[in-house]
Amino acid sequence: MTQKKIAILGAGAIGSTIGGFFAKNGVNSTLIDIWPENVQQIKSNGLRVTTMDDEFVTHPAVLHISDVSSSGDLYDIVILAVKSYDTEWTTHFIKPYLNRGSYVISAQNSINDDRIAAILGWTRVIGAVVTYGAGIYEPGHVNYTSPKERSPFILGELNGLVTPRIEEAVDLLNNVSGGGVKSTSNLWGERWSKLCVNSMANAVAGVTGLKSAELREVESSRLISIRIAAEVVKVALANGVDVQPISGVPPQMYLDAISDDLIMGEVEGILMSGAKEIGIGRPSLAQDLLKGRKIEVDYLNGYISKKGSELGIPTPVNDAIRELAHRVARKEIEPSVENLELIK
Secondary structure, three states: OOOOOEEEEOOOHHHHHHHHHHHHOOOOOEEEEOOHHHHHHHHHHOEEEEOOOOEEEEOOEEEEHHHHHHHOOOEEEEEEOOOHHHHHHHHHHHHHHEEEEEEEEEOOOOOOHHHHHHHHOHHHEEEEEEOOOEEEEEOOEEEEOOOOOOOOEEEEEOOOOOOHHHHHHHHHHOOOOOOOOEEOOOHHHHHHHHHHHHHHHHHHHHHHOOOHHHHHHOHHHHHHHHHHHHHHHHHHHHOOOOOOOEOOEOHHHHHHHOOOHHHHHHHHHHHHHOHHHHOOOOOHHHHHHHHOOOOOHHHOHHHHHHHHHHHOOOOHHHHHHHHHHHHHHOOOOOOOHHHHHHOO
16 A cells, blocks of 8 residues: 555553554554553554564554644544544544544444544444454553454445455455454444453453453353443344344344343353464453553443343343443442442
8 A cells, every 4th residue: 555644542451462562563653641651662662562473562653742832743544443432532632633534443442433533434434353362461562462364354345345444444454463454344333343252251350350361261251251241232123224243143143032042052152262362362351451551431331221222122231240340340349259249
């Protein structure tokens, strides 16, 4: 592709991973972040990326968010990699620095594409479903916790068309890890599938202290996750979404598993067999709790509760895990598998 001016807004786990692989593979981009120590570390010593196979240090361009205006740069492509609760203000912030014909790729948890489009316009937004795991626990050092063979992204236009700019974005993001980025004409189905995966894992990990693979290996967390998924699927289908398979399981199976022990066993088996493939890290919400940061649960399980309430669909398990996650964040309770016993 013709080299365009690229910014990655948010240099946390996802943004730093993208920026690190871009720099390694000769793609010029600028990381923009609000964390001063992270920016300074990358400027002074480079960005260290640790994968499951190796480790490397790169030297991407990086700006503190306060220095963007003085840089004089305008961007053709902006990859938005901030927390869901930071979506609106960061979108407003970057809007004056977008070139004509530019677009923003939302590489975030939850479903924020419509919120970004309300600020920039629907034609300026592409959705990127992030399908890899990563963690950042110290400035300037990101851990990529998924196998190289896993496709890192699924990209789609909000209107379902497969356009030349989607192909351009696929080519660009193929520079991350082992490539294999996919495009889709069903972004919303992929979004809801990933929202379900996040809702099954993030808050449950935060409440229990379990890592990603352990969530599937421990019976109590596995069963709660399946109940969460059943609620997500019910709400998604009521919204007319063609939900894609969730962790290798057809969506309807989660609904059927609630009342059929045989199907429940099948779903459990699929989840347990895939435990080793999901990597060695922790979900992002659990990382945030370790760092004492604000958590995204209101945009994951809370999003399901909100959408369910709008349609009159009860979501008691999502409601309960959301409240437990907030209790852990407020330090009212400590992370423990026993906390799941509080969910009826």
